[in-house]
Every structure is written in structure tokens, then in C-alpha cells.
Amino acid sequence: MDKKLLEPILSNDHDQVAADLHRHFNFTLGRFDTDDLSGYMMTALALTVRDRLMERWRITKAHEQGKRVRKVYYLSLEFLLGRSLGNAILNLNMQDSIRQALSEFSADLESIEMEEKDAGLGNGGLGRLAACFMDSCATLGLPVIGYGIRYEYGMFQQSFKEGRQVEQPDHWLIAGNPWEIERTRHTRRVKFYGQSEYYHNDAGELCARWIQSQDVLAVPYDMPIPGYKNDKVNTLRLWKAAATDEFNLQEFNEGDYSDAVAQKNLAEQITMVLYPNDASENGKELRLRQQYFLASASLQDVISDWVLENGEKFEEFAAFNCFQLNDTHPTLAVAELMRLLMDEHGLSWDDAWTITTKTMAYTNHTLLPEALEKWSVDLVKELLPRLLDIIYEINARFLAVVAHRWPGDVSRQQRMSLIEEGSAPQVRMAYLGIVGSFSVNGVAELHSKLLTTGLFRDFFELWPEKFNNKTNGVTPRRWLAHCNRDLGDLFTESLGTGWKTDLSQLEKLRDFADDAEFGQRWDAVKRKNKERLRDRVIQKCNVEFDLDSIFDVQVKRIHEYKRQLLNILHVIHLYDRITRGDTEGLVPRSVLLGGKAAPGYALAKLTIKLANNVAQVVNSDKSVDPYLKLAFLPNYRVKSMEIICPGTDLSEQISTAGKEASGTGNMKFMMNGALTIGTYDGANIEILEAVGRENFFLFGLKVEEIPEFSLHNSPNDIIENDEDLKRVLRLIECGHFSMFEPGIFEPIVQSIRNPMDPWMVAADFRSYIDAQWSASQVYKQKKVWTKSSILNTAASGYFSSDRTIQDYARDIWKI
Numbered sequence: 001m002d003k004k005l006l007e008p009i010l011s012n013d014h015d016q017v018a019a020d021l022h023r024h025f026n027f028t029l030g031r032f033d034t035d036d037l038s039g040y041m042m043t044a045l046a047l048t049v050r051d052r053l054m055e056r057w058r059i060t061k062a063h064e065q066g067k068r069v070r071k072v073y074y075l076s077l078e079f080l081l082g083r084s085l086g087n088a089i090l091n092l093n094m095q096d097s098i099r100q101a102l103s104e105f106s107a108d109l110e111s112i113e114m115e116e117k118d119a120g121l122g123n124g125g126l127g128r129l130a131a132c133f134m135d136s137c138a139t140l141g142l143p144v145i146g147y148g149i150r151y152e153y154g155m156f157q158q159s160f161k162e163g164r165q166v167e168q169p170d171h172w173l174i175a176g177n178p179w180e181i182e183r184t185r186h187t188r189r190v191k192f193y194g195q196s197e198y199y200h201n202d203a204g205e206l207c208a209r210w211i212q213s214q215d216v217l218a219v220p221y222d223m224p225i226p227g228y229k230n231d232k233v234n235t236l237r238l239w240k241a242a243a244t245d246e247f248n249l250q251e252f253n254e255g256d257y258s259d260a261v262a263q264k265n266l267a268e269q270i271t272m273v274l275y276p277n278d279a280s281e282n283g284k285e286l287r288l289r290q291q292y293f294l295a296s297a298s299l300q301d302v303i304s305d306w307v308l309e310n311g312e313k314f315e316e317f318a319a320f321n322c323f324q325l326n327d328t329h330p331t332l333a334v335a336e337l338m339r340l341l342m343d344e345h346g347l348s349w350d351d352a353w354t355i356t357t358k359t360m361a362y363t364n365h366t367l368l369p370e371a372l373e374k375w376s377v378d379l380v381k382e383l384l385p386r387l388l389d390i391i392y393e394i395n396a397r398f399l400a401v402v403a404h405r406w407p408g409d410v411s412r413q414q415r416m417s418l419i420e421e422g423s424a425p426q427v428r429m430a431y432l433g434i435v436g437s438f439s440v441n442g443v444a445e446l447h448s449k450l451l452t453t454g455l456f457r458d459f460f461e462l463w464p465e466k467f468n469n470k471t472n473g474v475t476p477r478r479w480l481a482h483c484n485r486d487l488g489d490l491f492t493e494s495l496g497t498g499w500k501t502d503l504s505q506l507e508k509l510r511d512f513a514d515d516a517e518f519g520q521r522w523d524a525v526k527r528k529n530k531e532r533l534r535d536r537v538i539q540k541c542n543v544e545f546d547l548d549s550i551f552d553v554q555v556k557r558i559h560e561y562k563r564q565l566l567n568i569l570h571v572i573h574l575y576d577r578i579t580r581g582d583t584e585g586l587v588p589r590s591v592l593l594g595g596k597a598a599p600g601y602a603l604a605k606l607t608i609k610l611a612n613n614v615a616q617v618v619n620s621d622k623s624v625d626p627y628l629k630l631a632f633l634p635n636y637r638v639k640s641m642e643i644i645c646p647g648t649d650l651s652e653q654i655s656t657a658g659k660e661a662s663g664t665g666n667m668k669f670m671m672n673g674a675l676t677i678g679t680y681d682g683a684n685i686e687i688l689e690a691v692g693r694e695n696f697f698l699f700g701l702k703v704e705e706i707p708e709f710s711l712h713n714s715p716n717d718i719i720e721n722d723e724d725l726k727r728v729l730r731l732i733e734c735g736h737f738s739m740f741e742p743g744i745f746e747p748i749v750q751s752i753r754n755p756m757d758p759w760m761v762a763a764d765f766r767s768y769i770d771a772q773w774s775a776s777q778v779y780k781q782k783k784v785w786t787k788s789s790i791l792n793t794a795a796s797g798y799f800s801s802d803r804t805i806q807d808y809a810r811d812i813w814k815i
């Protein structure tokens with residue numbers, strides 16, 4: 001290897017950057033009028049930055065060439081990347097030169113960055129986690145490749161009409177994507193439909209193959225993932241579906257153009273749109289096609305590279321390859337790897353199984369039953385006939401192991417079977433993941449524990465060594481350095497620069513917690529960030545927050561278990577107090593909600609409507625004005641969170657105990673100095689332990705208290721015995737927030753009054769109201785609050801995804 005090729009050539013100084021900007025603007029984009037930059041300067045800048053990424057991509061690959069390094073493949077149906085420009089500029093350390101270069105065009109970096117469209121290829125936490133992991137892997141210099149789907153339409157855009165959610169398609173690629181590189185040479189072929197055929201090979205062995213399939217091409221688009229100031233660039237490979245050449249030949253020749261094109265559309269449908277369901281499955285065939293498409297294309301990609309380098313020898317395959325499955329969505333990879341190794345590469349079942357169970361690792365993300373994927377056996381049989389054969393065989397051999405371990409325990413065999421029997425038998429995807437993997441992890445301490453004692457208990461008893469915890473994290477580059485530059489500068493001035501790659505160094509902020517001057521600077525940064533957020537809320541919601549009020553924020557997907565409803569009840573309670581004149585001790589508060597509801601989730605959508613209606617009433621009442629504001633920010637996404645978390649005082653993490661696997665929004669807020677009001681759930685528990693009880697507003701039932709409590713308390717009794725809750729419900733029931741649409745909130749009231757309410761809204765109301773009151777009283781003591789804010793950031797080091805990835809690398813991936 002030429003040594004020159006191992007070093008970047010392009011200079012980062014502003015002259016060179018300005019020259020490249022001109023070149024891309026004029027020659028690549030064909031624009032000549034630099035007085036009209038609209039849109040194109042963003043692309044020119046992205047291409048200028050991309051040139052630098054390309055070199056480092058080449059260098060990263062050159063370093064790996066010829067060396068046999070163990071690689072990890074992160075398979076995920078979602079990568080919620082958000083914008084890439086600002087992050088790339090930060091990681092390449094190009095801010096200063098770019099600012100200088102842009103001044104020649106009288107353009108400023110911030111407004112150009114805002115022009116970039118979010119890559120919204122994910123729903124929420126799970127997809128954003130995958131994106132944070134990619135950033136950390138590159139920063140740590142780990143050979144990890146992401147595999148996902150290049151959806152033509154990402155997460156829908158949300159707006160409101162008369163307070164109701166309206167969804168619009170997100171055609172994010174419409175103006176092109178400057179970051180992706182199409183690599184048609186690595187196109188793969190994915191089979192669907194057809195049937196299995198059994199035959200004897202030349203050696204007389206019984207073999208199987210998948211025949212008469214209808215094939216779809218998988219075309220890879222690579223996105224560069226830069227590490228932080230380390231000249232490393234990793235790859236995120238996203239697959240796009242395309243029709244095969246022969247798809248339409250016959251029909252085309254017969255002149256049946258529209259049928260021919262319909263076939264083509266059918267193939268391309270696979271990667272057309274992201275399914276907008278967070279924490280629930282809808283069992284649509286197209287979704288299963290997406291899952292198999294990702295699994296098959298990615299595995300073929302890896303195996304084909306392996307064969308190029310090693311020939312048809314797989315003894316060492318498991319030593320050099322590891323697949324991390326992000327939830328059950330890609331778990332068909334277990335059966336697909338078996339198929340490829342046996343049918344296409346001639347391995348025996350036993351050899352293929354040994355390899356598979358040494359290379360697959362599965363991450364569970366939820367305990368909610370409605371999110372546990374099951375696919376109808378009939379559907380799998382039709383769509384993926386050969387895979388169903390393999391799944392049956394895996395199951396038969398697995399159940400033999402269970403029978404051997406627990407002789408005669410038939411009910412256990414039924415419980416553990418990969419196939420749920422019944423009138424419409426189903427494949428249990430999580431069980432396929434567990435049986436086929438050497439590692440099964442949850443995403444926070446409590447969640448991992450609940451997996452082994454509840455959902456996966458039988459499997460834990462069989463294979464305790466497979467189960468482990470990896471508490472989630474978020475990348476401090478995007479969620480601190482980039483989105484809160486002023487706070488970052490304050491850290492750097494006080495602690496040096498090391499914190500960006502070693503977030504545990506924030507611990508040293510403790511030394512400043514009682515320093516009055518430091519506290520003033522801390523407050524000044526927060527105030528500036530609150531101004532930015534206030535301006536955004538005015539612009540998007542036409543509601544003006546008072547900068548001196550508590551900025552109280554809950555942004556996340558709308559779901560009953562996340563209990564936005566509890567938050568709204570608190571707002572109504574405050575409104576009720578204020579309008580009664582009971583304002584003693586009340587601290588002004590601005591409540592911000594944001595988040596999308598799955599389009600088919602009626603109660604979540606109604607919750608949005610309720611929030612908007614309550615906001616209308618609250619914000620238009622002059623007597624309420626000094627104390628309370630409520631706004632619902634439309635179209636919550638990564639871009640908005642980058643403005644929201646730096647400007648937040650109080651972070652709402654109020655899920656029903658045992659329901660939020662981890663949460664990662666909680667971590668972004670904590671890093672940026674927000675205090676948390678939260679339940680004993682998910683990573684809240686670890687946040688609470690890190691920062692100390694006195695710096696966290698804890699409330700609500702604990703997971704182990706819920707069954708006993710429910711036995712002796714019904715929501716209606718709780719309501720009857722709580723004057724405040726009774727008044728709040730009466731306000732909703734009497735139509736105070738639905739003057740023109742009487743009764744529309746009836747389903748919400750019913751859900752609260754439901755004797756079996758699994759979300760425990762009435763049960764946790766009182767302790768929530770009390771915790772909110774404590775928070776407001778602490779907020780009044782400015783110095784106490786500031787100290788607590790500093791201590792929260794200081795204790796947030798553990799929640800860096802660098803730490804999470806180091807845990808994965810050490811315990812699971814062994815890289």
C-alpha cells in the first residue's frame with residue numbers, strides 16, 4: 001500500500017474549503033449565481049465535507065485491507081440519523097475554516113445547517129439508538145458496519161388540523177441525498193415465494209434448494225459515518241429494492257406495458273416506506289418482506305466478501321464475523337444464515353448451526369406484549385417457503401433439547417416452542433432470536449432483569465449464560481458538543497477537551513457545583529438555550545413561553561405507557577388551581593409536549609387532540625397567563641430534539657414502571673443539565689443512582705408494587721378519594737375542553753377509570769402532583785436548582801453510547 005494513500009490529501013484550511021465550495025457550487029451543481037444560494041449552498045457544503053470523508057473512508061478501508069480483523073454487522077430496520085452535515089463538520093474539526101469560507105458568500109453555517117432534511121429512517125428510540133451506536137463505533141475505531149433499509153419515505157411528517165394529527169409523507173430524498181454513494185457492483189438477489197426442492201447431490205447427500213422464486217434485487221447505498229477527530233469513517237449500507245432485469249421481458253415483448261411496470265413497482269414497493277409503528281406490530285406482509293430483504297441482502301453481502309477472501313472455507317467464519325440484531329425485526333437472519341450456509345455453500349446442518357449460534361447476538365427492546373413479533377406460519381410458508389422448513393427443523397431440534405432437560409414437561413415445551421399453536425399458528429420471532437444467538441441482551445438493568453424473570457424466564461433457566469445487560473447510551477457529540485455549543489465551550493474551558501470522547505470526565509464538574517461564578521455562567525448558557533427554544537415554540541405553536549418559568553418538557557412517541565396523559569392531567573390540575581385563585585406558592589411553568597402517534601393508534605391520537613384543546617383553553621385565559629402555558633410542538637424529530645434538550649429545565653420520564661425498556665431521551669436531557677421527574681423505570685433508575693435521590697424527582701409505584709396495589713385499589717375509588725383528581729376529571733367530562741365536540745374525550749376518561757387500567761394513571765396521579773410541586777419549590781431556590789443541574793450533567797458520563805459500545809465490544813463482540 002502506497003503510504004501516501006494512508007493520509008488525507010485535501011487541506012482543511014479555509015482557502016481550500018472556499019475553492020471547493022465554489023467548484024461544487026459551479027461545476028457539480030451547475031449554479032452560477034452566488035447571490036441566490038437557496039438550497040444549493042447546503043449541498044455544495046455537504047459535497048465539500050464529503051470529499052474529506054471520502055479520503056478518510058478510503059484510509060479506513062486501506063488499514064483493514066489484508067488484515068484479518070473480526071467485524072461486527074449491526075442489522076437494524078431503522079437508523080434515525082437526523083441531519084449529517086453539522087455532525088460531520090464537528091467530527092472532522094472543520095467548523096472554523098468553514099465559517100471563514102462561508103463568510104465569502106455572506107452565508108452563515110447555522111442557517112445552512114438548518115436547510116438539511118432529517119434522515120428520518122426510524123420511529124423513535126430504537127432507530128436513534130442505532131444511529132448513536134454508529135457514531136460511537138466510528139469514534140472508537142471499531143470495525144462495525146451498519147446494515148439497514150433505504151426507505152424512499154421516512155417517518156411521516158406531522159401537522160395538526162383542529163388539534164388533530166394529520167400525517168404527510170416524508171419524501172426526504174426529493175432533493176437528492178449528498179451523503180450516499182450507490183454501489184451497484186455489490187447488488188444482491190433476494191428470493192421470495194416459490195418452493196423448496198429436495199435432491200441428492202453428486203456425493204449422494206440429501207440437499208435442499210429454493211426454486212421457482214420471484215427475485216428482487218437489493219442495491220446498496222453507502223453512507224459514510226465519521227468518527228470524532230480520528231480520521232476513521234465507517235460504513236452504513238442501506239438497501240434499496242429494484243426489479244430484476246428479466247422481471248418484465250415477456251410481458252414487455254407482448255406489449256403489456258402496464259402489467260410489466262406493475263411487476264416492477266411490486267419489487268420496488270419493498271423499500272418504499274418505513275412502517276410508522278413504535279412498540280407495536282401490525283403483521284403486514286410487506287413488513288415481513290422488508291425484514292427478510294434486509295436479512296438476506298446483508299448476509300449475502302458478508303458471505304460473498306468472505307468467500308472472495310477465504311474461498312469456500314467456513315471453519316473460521318464465526319471467529320471473524322458477528323451479527324448484532326436490533327430487536328426481532330432482523331431475526332430471520334438466523335434461518336437465512338442456515339439456508340445460505342447449507343443450500344448455497346454445502347455445509348451440513350450441524351456445521352451451519354454451530355456457525356450461526358456463534359455469530360448471532362440479539363437485543364431485546366421491549367416487554368410490551370403487543371410489540372412482540374409473531375408471523376403467521378401460513379404467510380411465512382407462502383413468502384419464504386425454504387425459511388419455514390428451516391425454522392421447523394430448528395424448532396424440532398430445540399424442543400428435543402428442552403425435552404431432554406425437563407423430561408415430560410409438555411407444557412414447558414409448548415411454552416418454549418418457536419411455533420405458537422392454535423387455529424392460526426404463528427412463528428415467535430423473539431424465540432427464534434434467542435435460540436439462534438449466543439447472546440441476548442436487554443437495554444437497561446431493570447429491563448434485563450425483567451426479561452430473565454418474566455418474558456424469557458424459561459430460556460434463562462435453560463441458558464443463563466446467554467443473558468446480559470447493556471444499558472443504552474447516546475452520543476455526546478450530537479447530544480452535547482453539537483447541539484449545545486455554549487455548554488461544550490464551558491466544559492472545555494473548565495475541564496479541557498477530553499470529555500468529548502471520555503464523558504466520565506464530566507465528573508470533575510462536581511468541583512464547580514458550589515462555585516458561584518461558575519453557576520452564573522451555567523445559568524447564562526441555559527437561558528440562552530431557553531431563548532432559542534422559546535423562539536422555536538413561538539414560531540411553530542404561536543405560544544410564548546416566559547424565560548423565567550420552568551421549561552417542563554415531555555417529547556417522545558405518544559403511547560399510553562409513556563403517559564403523556566398524566567402530564568396533561570397535571571396541567572389541568574394547575575389550571576384548575578389557578579382559575580380557583582389557589583395560586584399560593586405556584587411557580588410559573590411552561591409545559592412543552594411533542595411526539596408522533598402511530599396513524600392507527602386511536603387513543604394516542606386522541607391524547608394529542610386533548611393536549612391541543614387544553615392548550616387552547618389554558619393559553620387564551622388571561623388569568624392563567626402569569627402561571628401556565630402549554631404547547632404541543634408539531635413534527636417532533638431529531639432536528640427538534642437538538643434544540644429542545646439544551647433548553648429544558650425539567651425532563652418528564654413518567655412511564656408506568658416496568659414498561660419503558662430504557663429510554664434515551666432521559667439521557668439527552670440529563671447531559672444538558674435538566675433535572676428529571678420520573679418513575680422507577682428503565683434507565684431512569686440508573687440515572688437516579690448516578691445523580692443521587694436528592695437530585696431527582698422520583699414518584700409512582702414500583703414495578704413490584706403494582707400487582708398488590710391493583711388488587712386493593714380501583715381507579716374509581718382513587719378518584720372518589722382525591723379532590724384534585726376528581727375536579728380534573730370533571731373538567732374533562734363536563735366538556736370544558738371540548739365545547740364544540742361534546743363527549744369526544746370519553747375514551748380517555750374511560751381508560752383512566754378502567755378497573756384494569758394497565759398504565760396506572762389514577763394510581764400515580766397523587767404522587768406525580770406532589771413530585772411536580774417539589775420540583776417547582778426547588779426551582780424557586782435558584783442556586784439549589786443550578787447546583788442540581790450541574791450535578792446532573794456531571795453524573796451523565798455513564799450514559800454516553802461510547803460506554804455502551806465498549807460494553808458490547810468487550811462482552812459480546814470480543815473486538
Ligand SMILES: *Cc1c(COP(=O)(O)O)cnc(C)c1O
Pocket residue numbers: 123124125128555556557636637638641662663664665666668
Ligand atoms: C431520543 C429520541 C427518541 C427516544 O426518546 P424516548 O424519550 O427515550 O422515548 C425518540 N425520538 C427522537 C427524535 C429522539 O431524538
